[in-house]
Amino acid sequence: MEVIRSSEAHLEDIVRLNEVVQKVHCEHEQSHFRTYDPDVVREHIQHAFADAAVIFLVALEEGVPLGYVLLRKRERPEDAFSKARTYLELEHIAVSPEARRRGVGSALIDETFVLAKALSIPDVELSV
Secondary structure (H helix, E strand, O other): OOEEEEEHHHHHHHHHHHHHHHHHHHHHHHOOOOOOOOHHHHHHHHHHHHHOOEEEEEEEOOOOOEEEEEEEEEEEOOOOOOOOEEEEEEEEEEOOOOHHOHHHHHHHHHHHHHHHHOOOOOOEEEEE
């Protein structure tokens, strides 16, 4: 398995992989999450690819996408309570049901930290 920085070439794979996690969110938190709509997700992901602050990583096995993470570089200015800081926010992670329990999620998370270090970003945060 390899984890690569993704491009729009994987757009449809990311839309497909997102379905599983979006349906789980809707099932458990209907008051917060919208019903999965591939067209809406596709448009959102396309906009994300155009955002310089967004990075997608995709886990591949023999060229087949098994999972992805959506990362966003955040720059928080100093305020009355906190110092200025830069961090990577892990907004989405999804692994295909067939690939679970095979280390795909761990590989994506590990590569997130490798990427953060390469970009000299000291922190990674998970949005919940």
